[in-house]
Amino acid sequence: MTRQEYVAADATELARKIREGECSAGEVLDAALDRLHEVNPSLNAVISTRIEAARKEASGIGAALAQPFAGVPFLIKDLTSTLAGHPSTAGSRLLRGWTPAEDSELVARWRAAGLVILGSTNSPEFGLLPITEPVAYGPTRNPWNLDHTPGGSSGGSGAAVAAGIVPMAGAGDGGGSIRIPASCCGLFGLKPTRQRTPVGPGGSAPWRGAVVEHVLTRSVRDSAALLDAVAAPEAGALTRPPLPGGSFLSAAGREPEPLRIGWTTTPMLHREVDPECVEGVHATVSILEELGHHCEEVEIPFEGETFARNFLLMLTAELAAEVAEIERTTGRKAGPGSVETESWALTLAGRSLPASRAALALRDLEREASGVMTWLDPWDLLLTPTLSRPPVRIGEIRSTPFESFALKLLGRIGSGRLIRMAGLIEEAAADAFLFTPWTPVFNITGQPAMSVPLHESRSGLPIGMHFVGRFGDEETLFSLAGQLERRDPWKTLQPGQPPGITPSRGVPQGES
Numbered sequence: 001m002t003r004q005e006y007v008a009a010d011a012t013e014l015a016r017k018i019r020e021g022e023c024s025a026g027e028v029l030d031a032a033l034d035r036l037h038e039v040n041p042s043l044n045a046v047i048s049t050r051i052e053a054a055r056k057e058a059s060g061i062g063a064a065l066a067q068p069f070a071g072v073p074f075l076i077k078d079l080t081s082t083l084a085g086h087p088s089t090a091g092s093r094l095l096r097g098w099t100p101a102e103d104s105e106l107v108a109r110w111r112a113a114g115l116v117i118l119g120s121t122n123s124p125e126f127g128l129l130p131i132t133e134p135v136a137y138g139p140t141r142n143p144w145n146l147d148h149t150p151g152g153s154s155g156g157s158g159a160a161v162a163a164g165i166v167p168m169a170g171a172g173d174g175g176g177s178i179r180i181p182a183s184c185c186g187l188f189g190l191k192p193t194r195q196r197t198p199v200g201p202g203g204s205a206p207w208r209g210a211v212v213e214h215v216l217t218r219s220v221r222d223s224a225a226l227l228d229a230v231a232a233p234e235a236g237a238l239t240r241p242p243l244p245g246g247s248f249l250s251a252a253g254r255e256p257e258p259l260r261i262g263w264t265t266t267p268m269l270h271r272e273v274d275p276e277c278v279e280g281v282h283a284t285v286s287i288l289e290e291l292g293h294h295c296e297e298v299e300i301p302f303e304g305e306t307f308a309r310n311f312l313l314m315l316t317a318e319l320a321a322e323v324a325e326i327e328r329t330t331g332r333k334a335g336p337g338s339v340e341t342e343s344w345a346l347t348l349a350g351r352s353l354p355a356s357r358a359a360l361a362l363r364d365l366e367r368e369a370s371g372v373m374t375w376l377d378p379w380d381l382l383l384t385p386t387l388s389r390p391p392v393r394i395g396e397i398r399s400t401p402f403e404s405f406a407l408k409l410l411g412r413i414g415s416g417r418l419i420r421m422a423g424l425i426e427e428a429a430a431d432a433f434l435f436t437p438w439t440p441v442f443n444i445t446g447q448p449a450m451s452v453p454l455h456e457s458r459s460g461l462p463i464g465m466h467f468v469g470r471f472g473d474e475e476t477l478f479s480l481a482g483q484l485e486r487r488d489p490w491k492t493l494q495p496g497q498p499p500g501i502t503p504s505r506g507v508p509q510g511e512s
Contacts, residue, residue: 006031007164010219011072011226014167015114018061018071025061025071029054029116032073036118036165042146045159047078047137048087049119057116067114068229074115075169077157079123080199080206080213081107091125091134091153094323094338098330105200106213109230110170121156121169125340126319130180130436131397132156135340139394142184144461148391151184153177154216158185161216162492168222174211175311176386176439182451183386183464186492187216188481190223193241193472194446197227198234205238207318208362210443218492220481224248227474241446242472251475252482259480261288261467262298262376263383267437269304270388277385277463280455284383284465287454291483295383300375302441307368308433311440312426313353313361319343320350345416352416369445373471380476384438386451386464397435438466448474452481453490 001023009017017023033051040046054073061071082088082100089095103111111117122132122140132155133139142150143163150159154171158181161169171178173191182189197213199205217223227248233240244251263285265278285295323334336344376382433440442449448471451464469477 001027001031003031003034007035009167010217011069011167011222012219014072015069019065025058025116026055028071029058029073029118032118032166035163039143039163039165040160042141043143043159043163044138044140045121045150045156045163046075046119046165047122047156050083050086050117051119054116054118061114061116067112068225070114072115072168073166074110074117075119075121075157075160075166076107076110076117077123077154077170077172078120079127079153080104080172080211081170083107083117083120086120088120089136090127091123091136092339092343093136094326094332094334095330096136102201105198105234106230107170109198110226113226113229118166121154121160123154123156124152125343126322127153127172127174127177128315128319128343128346129153129397130176131392131394132159133394133398141394142391142461144186144391145459147393148461149184149394149396151177151181151387151391154181155184157181157216158187158189161185161187161218168215168217168226170213171216172211172213173439173443174207175443176436178214178216179386179439179449179451179464179466180436182216182453183466184391184462185216186453186462186464186490187218188220188223188450188452188485189216189464190214190227190450190474190477190481191442191448192227192231192474193448195234195237195239196231196241196448196474198230198237200234200236207443208314209239209446210314210440212443220252220478220485221249224252224478224482244472244475246475248474248478252478254479255483256476256479259288259293259380259476260378261293261295261381261383262379263295264298264300265385266299267304267388268300268302268441269308269433269437272388272434273385273437274389276390276455276457277388280463280465281383281385284454287484287487288383291487298379298382300372302372303368304437306364307441307444309426310361310364310368311444313358314365316346316350317353317358317361318350319346320353323347348416349420350416352420365444369441372441373445373447376468377470380470381480382468384466384468386439386466387435388437389435390457390459390461390463392435442468445471447471448477450477450481452484454484456491
C-alpha cells in the first residue's frame with residue numbers, strides 16, 4: 001500500500017481492502033507508521049505509542065475479518081479512554097508514568113470492532129480547555145496551518161486524522177470537545193446522545209453526564225458504522241437513551257425527508273461571532289433550502305450568563321473530585337508543581353465550594369437544559385456555527401499575565417475561597433466561552449450534535465457548521481450529514497504533505 005493510497009482511504013475503505021485481500025493489516029499499519037514518522041514531529045498530535053503491540057495485533061487480523069474495522073489503525077485520546085498497561089495521563093504531570101490495569105469499556109469495544117490501537121493523542125490537562133496546549137506535552141498544531149490550534153480537548157485526535165496518520169481517532173465531548181476539533185480541522189464530528197456510548201468501568205458519568213465519547217472522522221459513514229459497533233447498553237448503566245429505529249450506517253446512506261431546521265447566529269454564551277462564521281451559516285441555509293428543507297431563523301430564549309456561571313461551578317466541583325480520585329488511586333499528592341496554574345485554581349475553588357451551592361448549580365443547569373429542549377421541540381434540527389471564530393492561533397486562549405500571576409499566588413496560598421471571591425476563574429474562562437458559545441449547552445441537554453465541515457475562512461482555515469438533533473435521534477443527523485457529503489464532498493487534506501509541515505523523522509516511544 002502506498003502512502004497516497006493509505007491517506008486517501010477512510011476506515012471503511014481500508015477495512016474492505018484488508019477483508020478482500022488487496023493488502024494485509026500489516027501493510028496498512030506500516031503505512032500508518034510511515035505517516036506518523038513523517039508528520040507528527042511538526043504536529044505533536046501523538047504523545048505515546050505501542051508499536052510492537054500494534055504489530056502483533058495486526059499480524060493476527062486474518063482470523064478476525066468479520067469485525068467491521070479489522071486491521072484499521074486507530075488512536076485513543078489521552079483522557080477518559082484507557083488501555084490496559086498503556087500510559088494514561090489526562091494531559092497532566094500529576095499522572096506521568098501511571099498505567100491503568102484494564103481497558104475502559106469503550107476501548108474494549110473499539111478493539112472488539114477490530115481496530116488496531118497505535119497509541120494516544122494529546123489533550124489539554126483534564127480536558128478543560130477548547131485548545132490543546134498542555135504544559136506536560138506542549139501544544140498540538142493544526143495541519144492546515146501550524147500557527148493555529150486544532151481545537152480541544154480532542155485536538156491531538158483531530159490533528160492526527162486531518163493529517164492522515166489514522167482515518168479516525170477517539171475523542172470525548174464534555175463541552176464541545178468532539179465538535180471543536182472537527183470544526184478546526186475540517187473533519188466530521190458527531191457527539192452522540194448522552195450515554196449512547198459506554199462510560200465504564202465503574203459507571204460514573206463524567207461531568208454529571210455531560211461527557212460522551214465517540215470519534216473524529218473524515219467520512220460520515222465511518223462515524224456511523226463505528227457507532228453501530230459500540231452503541232449497546234452498558235451493564236449497570238443508570239440511564240439508557242432510546243434505541244434507534246435501524247442502523248446508523250443505513251441512516252447515513254438514506255436521503256432524509258424534508259426537515260424543519262431552525263437556525264441562528266446569535267451566541268448562547270457571550271456575544272461575539274466572527275463574520276466568516278455567520279457567512280458559513282447563511283451559505284449552509286442556502287444549501288439546505290436547495291435540498292428541500294425548510295429553514296427559519298429563530299431566537300432562543302436563554303440566560304447565557306447564568307448558564308456559564310453554573311457550568312463553571314459544576315466544572316470546579318467535578319475537577320476537585322477528579323483530582324481527589326487521582327490522589328486516592330495513585331497515592332500522589334496534587335499541588336502547584338504537578339498541576340497547571342488554572343487547573344489547580346479550579347481544583348481549590350471546587351474544594352471550597354459548599355455542597356449546597358454545587359447542587360443548586362446542577363439543578364439550575366438541568367432547568368435551563370429542560371427549557372432549551374422544550375423550546376426546540378417543534379424543530380427537527382437546530383443549526384448554528386460550531387465556533388464563534390475560525391481556529392485561533394496557538395497561545396491565544398490563555399490567562400492574561402496578571403490573571404496567571406494572581407491565580408498562581410492564590411494557588412500557593414491554598415485558598416479556594418479567595419480565588420472564588422476574586423472572580424479570577426470567571427475571567428480566565430471568558431475567552432474559552434467566547435470561542436464556544438453554543439457547544440456546551442447541548443452537553444447539558446444531552447442531545448446529539450455534530451460539526452460538519454461545510455465552510456472555510458478566506459485564509460483557508462476550516463469552519464464547521466453545528467447541527468443539534470432531538471434527544472436520541474442521531475439517525476436524522478447522520479441522514480442529513482450523508483446527504484450533504486454526497487452533494488458536495490468536503491475537502492480534506494490531500495495525500496502528500498499537509499500545508500506548513502516540514503518532513504522530519506522520529507516518533508514517540510511509550511510515554512514521551
